Amino acid sequence: MKWRTMPALHGTALLAALILGACQGPEPMSTQPLRLVDLFDGGQLQTRGPLPGAAAVEGIEWRWHEGMEGSVGQAEPWQAAVGIEGLSTESGLSGRTTTDFPLLHGIYDGPLDPKDLVHSVEIRMRVSAGTRMALQFLQEAPESWQRITGQLFPWPFEVPLIADGETHLYTLSPQGMGAVQASQVKHLLLRPSNVVGADFTVESMRVILRQEHLAGIASGVGWHGMESIYRESLVSREGESLRFSVRLPANPRLDVALASMDEDPPPFRIAIDLGDGVRDLLVERPSTSHRWQPMTVDLTEFAGRSVDLMLELGDGAVDGDRPRLGFWGTPVVRSLRLDDEAGATANQVTGAAPPRGVIVLLADTLRRDHLGFYGYERETAPVLASLAASGTLVEDAIAQATWTKASVPSIFTSLYPSTHGVEHFTDRLPASAETLAEQFRQAGYSTLGLSSITFTGKFTNLHQGYEEFHESSSLPEGIKSKGARYYVDRLLPWLERHRDVPFFVFLHVADPHSPYEPYAPYDALWGEPEDRETYLAQQNASREHIANPLMRAFGMPTRQELEKAAIDPETYVAYEHDAYDGSIRGMDTEIGRLLEHLRSLGLEDDIVLALVSDHGTEFLDHGYHFHGHSVFGELNRVPMFFWGPGHVPQGRRIPARVQTLDLMPTVLELAGLEVPAAVQGQSLVPWMEVAEGEVPAGEVPEGFRSRPAFTEKPQHLGGASPQEAASMSQAILVGDWKLVHHLERPADRPEYQLFKPSQDPLDTEDLASQHPDVVSRLAAQLAGWRQEALAQRLSDDGLAEGLSAEEMERLRSLGYVQ
Numbered sequence: 001m002k003w004r005t006m007p008a009l010h011g012t013a014l015l016a017a018l019i020l021g022a023c024q025g026p027e028p029m030s031t032q033p034l035r036l037v038d039l040f041d042g043g044q045l046q047t048r049g050p051l052p053g054a055a056a057v058e059g060i061e062w063r064w065h066e067g068m069e070g071s072v073g074q075a076e077p078w079q080a081a082v083g084i085e086g087l088s089t090e091s092g093l094s095g096r097t098t099t100d101f102p103l104l105h106g107i108y109d110g111p112l113d114p115k116d117l118v119h120s121v122e123i124r125m126r127v128s129a130g131t132r133m134a135l136q137f138l139q140e141a142p143e144s145w146q147r148i149t150g151q152l153f154p155w156p157f158e159v160p161l162i163a164d165g166e167t168h169l170y171t172l173s174p175q176g177m178g179a180v181q182a183s184q185v186k187h188l189l190l191r192p193s194n195v196v197g198a199d200f201t202v203e204s205m206r207v208i209l210r211q212e213h214l215a216g217i218a219s220g221v222g223w224h225g226m227e228s229i230y231r232e233s234l235v236s237r238e239g240e241s242l243r244f245s246v247r248l249p250a251n252p253r254l255d256v257a258l259a260s261m262d263e264d265p266p267p268f269r270i271a272i273d274l275g276d277g278v279r280d281l282l283v284e285r286p287s288t289s290h291r292w293q294p295m296t297v298d299l300t301e302f303a304g305r306s307v308d309l310m311l312e313l314g315d316g317a318v319d320g321d322r323p324r325l326g327f328w329g330t331p332v333v334r335s336l337r338l339d340d341e342a343g344a345t346a347n348q349v350t351g352a353a354p355p356r357g358v359i360v361l362l363a364d365t366l367r368r369d370h371l372g373f374y375g376y377e378r379e380t381a382p383v384l385a386s387l388a389a390s391g392t393l394v395e396d397a398i399a400q401a402t403w404t405k406a407s408v409p410s411i412f413t414s415l416y417p418s419t420h421g422v423e424h425f426t427d428r429l430p431a432s433a434e435t436l437a438e439q440f441r442q443a444g445y446s447t448l449g450l451s452s453i454t455f456t457g458k459f460t461n462l463h464q465g466y467e468e469f470h471e472s473s474s475l476p477e478g479i480k481s482k483g484a485r486y487y488v489d490r491l492l493p494w495l496e497r498h499r500d501v502p503f504f505v506f507l508h509v510a511d512p513h514s515p516y517e518p519y520a521p522y523d524a525l526w527g528e529p530e531d532r533e534t535y536l537a538q539q540n541a542s543r544e545h546i547a548n549p550l551m552r553a554f555g556m557p558t559r560q561e562l563e564k565a566a567i568d569p570e571t572y573v574a575y576e577h578d579a580y581d582g583s584i585r586g587m588d589t590e591i592g593r594l595l596e597h598l599r600s601l602g603l604e605d606d607i608v609l610a611l612v613s614d615h616g617t618e619f620l621d622h623g624y625h626f627h628g629h630s631v632f633g634e635l636n637r638v639p640m641f642f643w644g645p646g647h648v649p650q651g652r653r654i655p656a657r658v659q660t661l662d663l664m665p666t667v668l669e670l671a672g673l674e675v676p677a678a679v680q681g682q683s684l685v686p687w688m689e690v691a692e693g694e695v696p697a698g699e700v701p702e703g704f705r706s707r708p709a710f711t712e713k714p715q716h717l718g719g720a721s722p723q724e725a726a727s728m729s730q731a732i733l734v735g736d737w738k739l740v741h742h743l744e745r746p747a748d749r750p751e752y753q754l755f756k757p758s759q760d761p762l763d764t765e766d767l768a769s770q771h772p773d774v775v776s777r778l779a780a781q782l783a784g785w786r787q788e789a790l791a792q793r794l795s796d797d798g799l800a801e802g803l804s805a806e807e808m809e810r811l812r813s814l815g816y817v818q
Helices: 011-020 146-150 208-213 381-388 404-413 436-440 484-497 530-543 550-556 559-564 569-600 660-671 685-689 772-791 805-813
Strands: 045-047 060-063 078-082 084-088 094-096 103-107 118-127 133-139 159-160 168-172 186-192 199-209 220-226 229-237 240-247 252-259 269-271 278-284 291-296 306-312 325-335 358-362 391-399 445-449 468-470 501-511 605-612 639-645 650-657 710-713 728-734 737-744 752-755
Touching: 078 084, 084 103, 094 660, 118 133, 118 208, 133 168, 168 468, 186 199, 186 530, 199 208, 208 404, 229 240, 229 306, 229 737, 278 291, 306 325, 358 660, 381 569, 381 605, 381 639, 391 710, 404 436, 404 660, 436 445, 436 501, 436 660, 484 501, 484 569, 501 569, 530 569, 559 569, 605 660, 639 660, 650 660, 650 685, 650 710, 660 685, 710 772, 728 772, 752 772
Parallel strands: 358 501, 358 605, 391 650, 445 468, 445 501
Antiparallel strands: 045 240, 060 199, 078 103, 084 094, 094 199, 103 186, 118 168, 118 199, 133 159, 133 186, 220 229, 229 325, 229 468, 240 306, 252 291, 252 325, 269 278, 269 306, 391 639, 605 639, 710 728, 728 737, 737 752
């Protein structure tokens, strides 16, 4: 393929371009957006008069060390809750652990802003043994401390310990699982070590709320959230002015979202200086604090002119001793058109102009064999079936991992887990990774992410490249995993506001994920409503037999555990199939609502939509429930298709086995954008360029390489884990064969298993003993691939080389590096 695009940037050069912007220096192209976040270098911040010194924000602090003053704020003494002996406060809060889950309990009863958030916790302590310390906040004291010690999920605040007996200052930041509201700072539980016999001394602890954190930071660029909806932002205070000298593009408008954390928000003023005087364009006071208020300012009368845009808070006077903060979320000047100057070439398949919008629909936990367009007997997804039939369907897509944490980074970087390095619960994608969202942002697209599970947001560093990102914690409490309805509700007005500019959307829906509780009327499409009560009773009865803590909490017994509880496994799973299928149908309906809106906006023929799942789920196919514990067919065989009238061939099927990491290069090529050189996947566009039936069976078109597919199951270190936490498996699929190598395994499991997926898609019949030659050949291929994938492993080591201190600080301010 020949490209007419701008040259690709890689590594630190790409990061600098994305974060600092290519708009500094020469005037930008007329259709490229002017992101004020990118243009900001400190020189745009001006003061409009003397500013008072920032008033101190009272923190929550305990001090026990000799020479330190007592607690700050209304803080009660700490006590040993469980697993600690000899607790003393003579020279620090000292004691010795008697279990591997010791707990200290403290109470805070002072005044707090309930809408504030916990930013971080600083703990100064020394410990003789252990590897991890953790902290949690509760609104009410638990009925049983023993129940807390059996808690499964990683705590919101957790850090590695330096067990050398010396005093260290630890800074604990939220690990995910949603934002921690200040209203939760009532009961504090500290796990000072995770081993028996550790001597510890805590000298001090300070809880830093976001108000306190923001009061101490400089105005400028940051990644800030309101109710867990985050935006690239500029922060300023009353008495300050942000002034940007720009040349406006054709058909310009300014998009910005305003927000304040004050109950009495200051007025936000946007003005323009044409050189002969300042003119107000917008004066708006947010109606509600702690919430983004999107605004649009029409700039068409100033198109093509060099102007100064001014963003100011207040009326010039600062009332009180603490200037109020204002957040200018995603401030971008956009040109309301897309043409060949926007950094993209014409579609290589149809010759059409690049699509106005690209949507990646990630349907979490969606099994391929529960969809009618893959042969399932139930009509679980008629909308998706229609899209698959009128687009290009991939017949055999293989996921690179079988849980969200590791699989989604592969989809969005086109790298194997062994290369991108996200394998364990707290792993983060290196900032040096090039994500799909970053490619679209660089090309001038507006980028939006909607995440249904913690793993696909900032917790994994997958917010890279998004102007706006909705974390899973932004969804209403109580809906569990069934969030498609809520996210489509949010997406529809966003599309209205962005219908005239290029856009990229990541829509992550998890309705098929457990718990299997579909909305009405989808809860009664298959099965009887009264079956649910029977199922829940059996689920509760099985819990006492479930050995794995995470599965016990989820109510997901193994086949053997169901039999121990005298419950028929087939009846139990039959209900789950009914509810799972109903959940898929509910999700499908919401996608139908999205498509109707695209039609009403006139965008149906100007869209490329890609559907993929990160993994499947098990219903006792191998004796287990859930996912992430194996690389068998029910978990790594996933659906994938591409749809877009005028951009994607209709009624086409790709018979070759492909991988989910092929999605990124395919979408980029369909959008006319260059594919990064480092990707390990390959574009599927060559399959779309040939006519149906043109490629003989068993062969592939020019430009596409037939190659093995791989799936990885790493060991799960730390945090909540399904079954097989200590096991490690990898699979290679070549031709008619699938080899599974159990690198770490129980004593009764063979090292290798061999299957024939075309005849045994769920990998139930092990043929390794019958074909030792195939095992030997594929084992050698798998070992070679493993070595190559690890040799390319990403790292942020050396990231600072070639970047200035300012550039590194910009990366930190957006959360890309820590």
